[in-house]
């Protein structure tokens with residue numbers, strides 16, 4: 123301390139010096155974290171479509187991702203290889219090629235990914251013409267200084283990175299579903315502010331149920347999406363979420379899936395969380411970030427998911443979004459894992475008529491998720507916040 127330096131100035135200088143790394147960079151204050159694992163039990167967890175579609179091959183998303191991450195492939199690249207199967211499979215109309223299109227009949231895709239150890243992220247939104255938006259999100263992460271590219275810019279970036287750009291990602295199946303929807307509804311996507319209090323928003327729900335009952339669209343595909351996260355034996359955590367978004371959305375609508383903190387959040391020292399279901403509810407509450415922060419405070423993944431669902435429930439105050447008893451009239455599911463490999467999948471409602479027949483399950487309406495451990499792939503029932511079923515009369 124020079125004679126002219128006050129004690130306070132000396133303390134400030136030495137504290138700053140202590141925060142400078144050997145390379146001269148100023149180290150950011152570390153977020154408090156109580157979970158640190160170098161010997162995790164490898165796990166991959168995903169939405170239920172992650173243990174159903176195989177795109178003509180022999181493995182599902184969670185199987186392939188698990189196989190890759192246990193044989194030394196980078197954690198995020200393993201998970202993305204898994205969701206690519208679903209993006210490319212024309213039978214899954216919630217994701218990638220053959221995803222249900224927007225109101226204009228155009229398939230617009232959203233995706234993001236986060237790499238725990240690298241502390242990097244990338245995303246794309248409203249991307250047209252590329253079957254695998256998760257790979258473009260990964261390219262954003264690896265080759266740019268940015269975290270999110272949208273629309274035409276995202277497509278131009280993909281073209282420059284060598285991705286094939288197709289004129290139309292509809293399949294016969296997705297186009298047929300869109301045409302049927304067009305025939306049945308005059309799309310009232312915009313709400314008049316003066317009508318919001320009385321608008322029950324039932325038309326779309328009723329039409330949706332009819333389309334599902336008629337077999338025009340697979341039940342759960344209205345909000346679509348596959349989310350997949352995982353941890354390897356070294357405790358490396360990553361996650362990816364990819365979707366064609368809300369069926370017949372207003373062109374340009376972006377849901378929760380590509381938004382860091384909403385459709386996905388990863389902190390390499392804590393864990394990962396992601397979602398499927400009503401994206402708007404998640405966007406308003408940034409639930410995946412909330413779940414990871416909650417796990418950072420020591421909560422089990424299941425309790426962290428329940429906390430996020432409670433937050434969504436209490437923030438759902440518009441009548442059009444509530445059942446007569448005041449509970450949300452939509453479903454949303456979170457999938458969380460911590461760096462030790464503990465995991466959970468929790469839905470607002472664990473029972474949902476929209477699950478009937480979903481992913482080859484014929485035994486009722488229980489919402490499910492996909493899991494792969496050293497015991498192999500499984501499709502298991504989710505926990506739920508609100509007892510009973512989404513569609514029960516309340």
Ligand code: GLY
Nearest residue numbers: 367368377399401
């Ligand atoms: N969760 C998917 C979406 O709302 O777009």
